[in-house]
Amino acid sequence: MSSLSSAEKPLVQNVSLDGVAGAKTKAKSPRRKRIAETRHNALRHAGSHLINPTLPPPVEDDEDKAWKRLLHESIETPEEVSEKWGEDVETMRALEKEFNIRINPYYASLIQEKDDPIYKQVVPSKYELIKGCCVDDPLNEERDSPVPSITHRYPDRVLFLVAHECAVYCRFCTRKRKVSDSSKISLKHLEAGINYIREHKEVRDVVLSGGDPLTLSDRRIEYILKSLREIPHVEIIRIGTKIPCVLPQRVTKKLVNIIKKYHPVYVNTHFNHPRELTPEAKQACERLADAGVPVGNQCVLLKGVNDDVETMRALMKGLLKMRVRPYYIYQADIVKGTEHFRTRVEKGLEIIQGLRGHISGLAIPHFVIDSPGGGGKIPLLPHYIEKMDDKEVVMRNFKGERYVYPQVQENIEPTLKTLEEIAKANGFQLGAEIQDYF
Numbered sequence: 448m449s450s451l452s453s454a455e456k457p458l459v460q461n462v463s464l465d466g467v468a469g470a471k472t473k474a475k476s477p478r479r480k481r482i483a484e485t486r487h488n489a490l491r492h493a494g495s496h497l498i499n500p501t502l503p504p505p506v507e508d509d510e511d512k513a514w515k516r517l518l519h520e521s522i523e524t525p526e527e528v529s530e531k532w533g534e535d536v537e538t539m540r541a542l543e544k545e546f547n548i549r550i551n552p553y554y555a556s557l558i559q560e561k562d563d564p565i566y567k568q569v570v571p572s573k574y575e576l577i578k579g580c581c582v583d584d585p586l587n588e589e590r591d592s593p594v595p596s597i598t599h600r601y602p603d604r605v606l607f608l609v610a611h612e613c614a615v616y617c618r619f620c621t622r623k624r625k626v627s628d629s630s631k632i633s634l635k636h637l638e639a640g641i642n643y644i645r646e647h648k649e650v651r652d653v654v655l656s657g658g659d660p661l662t663l664s665d666r667r668i669e670y671i672l673k674s675l676r677e678i679p680h681v682e683i684i685r686i687g688t689k690i691p692c693v694l695p696q697r698v699t700k701k702l703v704n705i706i707k708k709y710h711p712v713y714v715n716t717h718f719n720h721p722r723e724l725t726p727e728a729k730q731a732c733e734r735l736a737d738a739g740v741p742v743g744n745q746c747v748l749l750k751g752v753n754d755d756v757e758t759m760r761a762l763m764k765g766l767l768k769m770r771v772r773p774y775y776i777y778q779a780d781i782v783k784g785t786e787h788f789r790t791r792v793e794k795g796l797e798i799i800q801g802l803r804g805h806i807s808g809l810a811i812p813h814f815v816i817d818s819p820g821g822g823g824k825i826p827l828l829p830h831y832i833e834k835m836d837d838k839e840v841v842m843r844n845f846k847g848e849r850y851v852y853p854q855v856q857e858n859i860e861p862t863l864k865t866l867e868e869i870a871k872a873n874g875f876q877l878g879a880e881i882q883d884y885f
């Protein structure tokens with residue numbers, strides 16, 4: 448759909464010191480320059496010891512060249528955004544200081560018009576300047592960070608930030624305080640993170656995130672997976688990645704062959720809109736599924752992007768067809784600069800109500816708020832229960848019809864009485880369907 452033919456563009460191999468795919472060098476703002484310098488130093492002085500100099504350089508095939516070329520040709524400067532979409536360049540410059548810009552040509556090709564749901568996710572908006580109640584670190588991840596790059600909040604799980612880059616930079620990103628900045632998520636912390644996990648025997652589930660772990664080189668990904676798999680108490684490895692949605696070409700045959708060596712590996716990806724469900728995305732998800740990787744989707748409820756029932760139904764149904772299981776819909780976090788993406792919580796409840804009963808239960812995710820301050824995910828459900836006491840639960844189904852479920856009664860002796868007689872004696876009503884059943 449979006450891949451550029453090799454005849455159209457020169458192939459550019461842009462692999463940094465450790466094989467991390469990076470974007471092209473452009474005229475740099477002071478912030479970009481600082482980030483680039485830090486990144487360069489981090490790679491030279493810290494990350495390079497992880498590379499075995501005796502290994503031959505990785506061999507690139509056509510699939511590798513294709514995704515690296517797409518990443519290399521990303522729109523990354525205020526001037527490019529202004530030129531392509533007519534946005535005010537000064538505003539873009541101000542916003543770029545807050546959070547880097549990256550829109551790769553594949554994802555840009557999904558934009559049909561200015562301000563459409565794809566555009567809003569990646570093109571900076573003046574509304575990012577709104578000062579609401581939002582903060583830098585809404586989930587308080589830093590508080591639960593025993594070593595840099597690790598967040599250890601739940602007893603048996605850790606979040607391990609292994610990459611600072613992404614294939615696009617989403618304007619609503621929860622971790623924009625760190626993402627795209629190698630001084631905040633650094634390769635030099637990789638071994639400290641692995642050592643922490645090795646020393647903490649209670650950790651059985653590791654979630655790799657960042658940035659996007661699949662922007663790393665194959666060699667680096669294999670190093671991380673292998674190191675974790677060698678730790679006996681690590682049972683599950685999960686990769687949080689938006690790659691199948693925003694740069695599906697990165698899911699190469701070589702990559703899935705690496706991943707499948709270290710099972711059980713799960714992937715949670717991040718599609719927000721049905722227009723992202725392209726043939727390329729389908730192929731990426733199916734390659735992972737064919738390699739035995741269960742793929743789930745975590746989407747974020749975003750105003751003007753997916754905050755209506757029809758869009759969410761199309762998204763969830765389309766994901767299932769691609770063998771991706773809808774897992775979560777997140778209420779948008781209160782991240783600085785993202786006030787304009789937030790919806791009222793009732794909107795999410797309305798969407799769940801509009802999904803349940805109308806589409807397959809397999810396609811219905813949990814609607815959760817990742818509680819501000821770091822309390823973890825809290826699931827929210829529409830009000831299906833009208834009343835619940837010792838005798839019965841009175842509920843409404845997805846059509847709003849009322850049903851009664853009798854509570855279990857303690858110490859019931861066998862009896863020849865009919866169900867109706869028992870109900871009458873105990874003072875509860877039987878729902879029509881239950882009576883029909885009996």
Ligand code: SF4
Nearest residue numbers: 613616617620658689
């Ligand atoms: S891909 Fe994920 S981590 Fe990267 S900018 Fe988007 S939301 Fe943030």
